[in-house]
Amino acid sequence: MAIKKTELYSSLWAGCDELRGGMDASQYKDYVLTLLFLKYISDKYAGDPNGIIFVPEGASFDELATLKGDKEIGDKINKVISKLAEENDLKGAIDIADFNDEDKLGKGKEMIDRLSKLVGIFDGLDLSANRAEGDDLLGDAYEYLMRHFATDSGKSKGQFYTPAEVSRILAKVVGITPETRQDATVYDPTCGSGSLLLKVADEAPNGLTIYGQEMDNSTWSLARMNMFMHNNPTADIRKDNTLSSPYWKNPDGSLKTFDFAVANPPFSYKSWSNGVNLTNDEFQRFEYGVPPGKNGDYAFLLHILKSLKSTGKAAVILPHGVLFRGNAEARIRQNLVTQGYIKGIIGLPPNLFYGTGIPACIIVIDKASAQQRQGLFMVDASKGFMKDGNKNRLRSQDIHKIVDVFNNQIECPRYSRMVSLDEIAANDYNLNIPRYIDSSEPEDIHDLSAHLNGGIPNADIDALEDYWKVFPQMRSALFAPSQRPGYSQSLVEASQVKGTILNHPEFTAFTQKTLALYQDWRKHHQGRLKEIAIGDKPKVLIESLAEDLLARFAQADLLDKYDIYQLLMDYWAETMQDDVYLLVQDGWKVGKGLRELVVKKGEKLKETVDLTIGKKKYKTDLIPPGLIVARYFADKQQHLDELQADCDAITQELEALIEEHTGEEGALTDAQSDKGNVTKTNLKKLIGETTKQLSIFDEDESSVEGEQLAVLERCLELFDLEAEKKKAVKDTQEALDKAVFAKYPKLTEDEIKVLLVEDKWEATLEATISAEIERMTQQLANRVKDLEERYAEPLPQLVDEVEALSGKVDEHLRRMGLEWN
Known part of the structure; x- marks a missing residue:
């Protein structure tokens, strides 16, 4: 396998x-x-x-x-x-x-x-x-x-690798389309290990001709091997300093030009000018200005600009400082903007890169439309990421949203907008993204009048308009107009808000409508999933599944389609990818498989055990035992659950009895061992002594000793009952495990398909989408609850309560003969 x-x-x-x-x-x-x-x-x-x-x-x-x-x-x-x-x-x-x-x-x-x-x-x-x-x-x-x-x-030594997530963005915004010709060229003047070039090549279905240059000998070696490993053996990667000794030149000595260029140059490279003629550059790269001698960010950008054809396009990762730094860089920036070369800017989250933690941006260059350009498209994607160890990492949804918004020039509040060249000129060509996009969350401002006089401001309720569009009747179930104009009163206690929302018929209808989007998607793809065959391409499969899910949930109310997309991509990364990968290698028969986990003496198991039969432990690679149990042995599992519930009840009664009757002069205190546990051996001994004592003194059961004896006997009885139930649970579990074990090799291919596609994949995804609906509901409930609690007690009421409490304190003090002025 x-x-x-x-x-x-x-x-x-x-x-x-x-x-x-x-x-x-x-x-x-x-x-x-x-x-x-x-x-x-x-x-x-x-x-x-x-x-x-x-x-x-x-x-x-x-x-x-x-x-x-x-x-x-x-x-x-x-x-x-x-x-x-x-x-x-x-x-x-x-x-x-x-x-x-x-x-x-x-x-x-x-x-x-x-x-x-x-x-x-x-x-x-x-x-x-x-x-x-x-x-x-x-x-x-x-x-x-x-x-x-x-x-x-560590810092400065990890620059050979551009995070794959960032590389994917550059590859998708640089302008490659399905129609891009095979003889089109792509160039990376600081190619590192070549990962960025390979991501660009993946976007070209017809293929691309790859050129690269890298200064570091070890990293250049990685790039050469990386090209072979990804089946791009003809990629031409050269070793030298791009700025002082560019390899790619025309016969007349000018720089060779390319259709596309991508790059992640070293940030703010201080020694970039070594070997470069700043006053008379032979390649005429600095016609729009000479970069500062101790900062090479614009040197790389100008080199790339000169290396593009008249219709060329580029995407370059640079530190945020290139957007707003002054002096020489300001002049270069102004010239590039007025020439129309910059198509757009994408601001990225901080701490994405291995060589530095500073935030970076992507400068997108497009020479083809430079003369007609009237503005720059800006994206502030700085808030979308997840933590991954000590670094930040872009999620699949972050990448997809950036690419969708940028390529389609979609303006989104607090995220993206087209900025006119006139507005940029009015800001002295400062391109710092926060000047043009305010990505901060709106401040939650308290209403002082409501705090003084009571009522919930209608403005706060109106701010939830997206919800009221979907739940038009729910607002009147939660709020009613108050006597004060512009304010409402709550109709539901804070603790009952979530229940009111969940039980409202509009929410029920919304849930059914939303899940119907998923169910339609599931029905559409179920046949394809059950037809996965040896040799299929998992990456092609997940792309088609994910893109269709994203398109369908674009119609969903309240839910973010990218959040739903991420649910699928997370499940793919965690579980589904491995399942599909096994299927396309070994076929559906892999669902019958159980691997015995053999561990050498002194070692620990590295995998979790799915099934234990006798002393042997087994791992399933595709279908967990729980799915077999749920579909074929539900009655046996129910019986096991009932036995376990009975056992748990006895254990709880036993623990409560011991807790109640241990301690000073407790009936079970003398039955405790040195470790403080009540043991059956001590119980039997104590029962015998107590019985003998009752017989000698002829005392009845109502005496103190008689009551103690009843406790002792009940405790012993519970111990026996617990042992009996535990054995029943153990025997039943073993019988169920053996039945499941025997079922695996008997599974037909159709049964495996149902278990995997319907019971595992589809059921899991439906549960996660239902949880996302619940999360959205919780957001509304929390906000309504916050508003209700915030303005529940106006200031006069609080003053009255304080005065009443103060009066009670004064009265108590007077009774004690004390006075407090």
């Missing part, structure tokens, strides 16, 4: 990180990613005379696998990689990491063990069954590892 995609990636990272030792992540990545590249090349092209890379005899990953434990493993790995590099003109690209470096990998046995285990991690990957998505499996693993290495590399 093929391994789940997320499990593959997490196990790769965990294994590699464990072997890192004290080495810096920014260095260790070169070793790990080189081995992953060699594994990929060997699996894909070894023995293929027509492959894009020739794998000579003795230069495949199989050769490395034989070196485990070898005293010269480091040197021999170097020779294997060197041989592959020489045969494919990859010297200096894939052989940068020195696997015989004792300073980094340790000496003697330490190096042998570390490299042997590292090779073993990749050698243990059985990728023969992983047919889904072709090259994306290991290509995405490469991307996954780079992101984790960037996270661990």
Whole structure:
């Protein structure tokens, strides 16, 4: 059975990180990613005379696998990689990491063990069954590892990687369409590991010709390998300083121009001017102004502008300072705006990037429409993100909303607007986004008159107009006009607001209408989901599902369509992606599967146990046992639940009895052990002693001793009943587990489809959408409750209450013979 995609990636990272030792992540990545590249090349092209890379005899990953434990493993790995590099003109690209470096990998046995285990991690990957998505499996693993290495590399060392979420935005706003021709070119002058270029290439169904340049030797090496890993072997990535020594030039020495450009240059690069002729740049990049000598942000932007064709388009990530800094940068900014080159600006959240925590923006350039441009489209997307460890991260919904709004020039309150060039000129060409978009939430202002005289301001109730449009009768159920014009009174106590809303027929109708949108979507796609076949493309599937869900919920009242979209994308990332990935590799038969979890002595289970049969523990990869139980053994589960409820009731009675009769002179105190627990052994002994005492003194059951004996006997009875019920629960649970275990191999393909598609995927999504409706309701209930509580007691009433309480205090003091002036 093929391994789940997320499990593959997490196990790769965990294994590699464990072997890192004290080495810096920014260095260790070169070793790990080189081995992953060699594994990929060997699996894909070894023995293929027509492959894009020739794998000579003795230069495949199989050769490395034989070196485990070898005293010269480091040197021999170097020779294997060197041989592959020489045969494919990859010297200096894939052989940068020195696997015989004792300073980094340790000496003697330490190096042998570390490299042997590292090779073993990749050698243990059985990728023969992983047919889904072709090259994306290991290509995405490469991307996954780079992101984790960037996270661990710290400030200034993680700049080799642009977060994939940000890369997707640039790729989607730069102007590529399904009609973009295959011979169109895309360029990244600071391409890092190439992840940004690859995201752009993904947006071009016909393909693109890729050009890049990177100054750092190690990062350039990553980019070369990354292109092969993502099936873009013809991408031309060159190594040198873009500003001082641009590689891409025409025969006459001028800069080569491209159809598209994307870039994430180093922010505020101080030494950008080294080797650059600022007064007479041979490439004429600074015709709109020379950037400051200690800040290279505009140097990169002007280089990109010069590298675009007359109809070229670009998207560049730069720090927010480029929007408002003065002096030389202000002059450049004014010239770019008046020339009409800037199509728009997208403000991003802070702390997204691995090299810095400062907020950044995306400058979108479009030369094609420069002369007709009358304004810039601005987006303030700074509020949309989630926390991911010590960084912020864009969610799927944040990316989709930014792209939709920008590409369609949709104006949204507090989020986006078209700003005229005249308005920008009136602001001295300062492009700082908060000057044009106020993204702050409206202030919740208290009404002093309402605090003084009572009543709820109609203005506050009117502010909930979006709700009243959907629930026109609910407002009159919650509020009624008061005698004061402009104010209302609450008809429902604060504690009853939510219940009133939930029970209102308009809310019931709203819930049914909203869920109908989901149910129609479910019916439309259910057949497609049940037809998933080996070799299908999971990414294509989720894109079609998500886009249709988004389109349908654009019709929903009150709910944000992007929130609903995110629910699906979260479930896809957490669960559904792995399920689909298994299906497209092994087919529906994988639903029958149960894996026995075998743990070596001294180790702990790394996976949660789904089913225990005797001493054996099992894990299901597709269909949890709970789904089998719910569909086929609901009666047995009900019986088990009833037994458990009876057992819990007995346990509660026993605990209450012990709590009541322990402590000083309690009937059960002497039945406690040294640890403070009442035991059956002590109970029996105490019952015998008490019975004997009653017999000797001929006392009846109504005596103190008789009452104590009754408590003791009841406690012992409850212990026996609890043990009996626990055994019944255990036996019933074991019988149910055996029935479920026996059902798995008997499942038909149709049964598996129902369990997975209907009972797991669709039921889970419906529950999450219902929860989102509940969340929306809670927002309305909370606001109504806040208003009711805020103005419930006007100031005169509070004054009267204070005076009444003060009078009571004075009266008490007088009775005590005290006076308080």
